[in-house]
Ligand SMILES: Nc1ncnc2c1ncn2[C@@H]1O[C@H](COP(=O)(O)OP(=O)(O)OP(=O)(O)O)[C@@H](O)[C@H]1O
């Protein structure tokens with residue numbers, strides 16, 4: 001697939017999940033790899049939540065979280081970077097909704113609604129999943145113009161069962177550029 005870039009930066013949200021290996025280390029490594037890409041700046045990280053597996057029950061609990069980023073990449077190019085990051089971190093696709101070292105789902109990109117063979121935006125299952133919405137609610141700014149904040153909070157308020165999502169840890173990931181002071 002060709003990597004396209006667009007000139008204007010857009011805000012985007014990614015959901016992350018892991019239920020194999022050192023879940024916290026893998027999630028932080030995924031965030032660092034994304035942030036190291038020249039077209040991506042990670043802006044905010046949610047808390048980390050431990051969550052009951054949904055869809056395929058016979059697997060370990062997940063750790064789920066979400067990040068907000070600024071990107072100059074077109075959505076398809078951003079998805080390519082995410083898929084490459086999953087590969088670098090050892091993601092294998094064996095069972096649908098089955099165990100994984102890391103899973104990156106592109107939830108929402110400012111100003112983009114689309115449906116192609118490779119990419120659907122907003123993510124088609126994001127508003128059904130407490131393991132996505134609870135972390136996302138941590139990082140969508142209150143006054144956010146697109147209405148995403150209102151929608152996330154409205155769906156969460158009406159969701160009957162958020163029981164499988166438990167606060168686990170604050171995410172203390174810090175960007176390498178902040179660490180080095182550049
Ligand atoms: N918004 C999106 N974010 C991530 N992948 C997407 C999106 N829309 C379509 N896809 C496609 O879905 C494919 C399968 O993704 P993946 O194997 O991570 O699914 P999953 O995480 O197991 O299940 P789910 O899609 O229900 O979260 C990807 O290769 C990608 O082309």
Ligand SMILES: Nc1nc2c(c(=O)[nH]1)N=C(CO)CN2
Nearest residue numbers: 017051052053054062097131
């Ligand atoms: N708790 C939890 N369950 C899942 C998850 C996930 O990230 N967390 N991801 C899935 C496929 O995207 C299927 N089921």
